Amino acid sequence: MSRPGPLLLRLELDGGPGVGDRVRDLVARESACCSFLAFTLTEDRSDAPGEDLDRPHGTGDGTGRGGRIRLGIAVDAAHEGVVEALATRTRAFVARNSPRGARRRPVAPSSSRSDRPPVTTDREHP
Incomplete structure (x- = not known):
């Protein structure tokens, strides 16, 4: 997850059987109900190393x-x-779902306001 700015959230997900289809379906449903959300979807296919496919939601080989x-x-x-x-x-x-002992990785804060604590993506090692 990254927050390049206060109006943008970027998620990077592991692919796998059916994951791309589920994400495209979610994007289609959310786009239909929440027109204020703008989605971009990019998939790296494991069958074409290095080839980056920028597809609009609702497309792909499935x-x-x-x-x-x-x-x-x-x-x-x-x-x-x-x-x-x-x-x-x-x-x-x-x-909740990261492996125990994972190192914390700071993510850029969503705004320049100094009263917000830094954001992290992994659980702190106890």
Whole structure:
């Protein structure tokens, strides 16, 4: 997960059987109900090393052959809180599901406000 700015969230997901199809389906459903969300979807196919496929949602071969899936979620200034909430939920999910002992990796804060604590993506080693 990265936050290049307060209005953008980027997720990098592990591919696998059906993952690409599930992400494309989620993007289609969210686009239909929440027009203020703008999605970009990029897939690296494991069957074509080094080839980066930038496909709009709802396309692709549907084989789910692994690789990486990058999902960008952008909003306008009026909906900054929505992308912040998604980032918060993502951080919590990663913290619950990351391997024990994983090192913390700082992620750029979502805004330049100095009163916000730094964001991390992995659980701190006890």
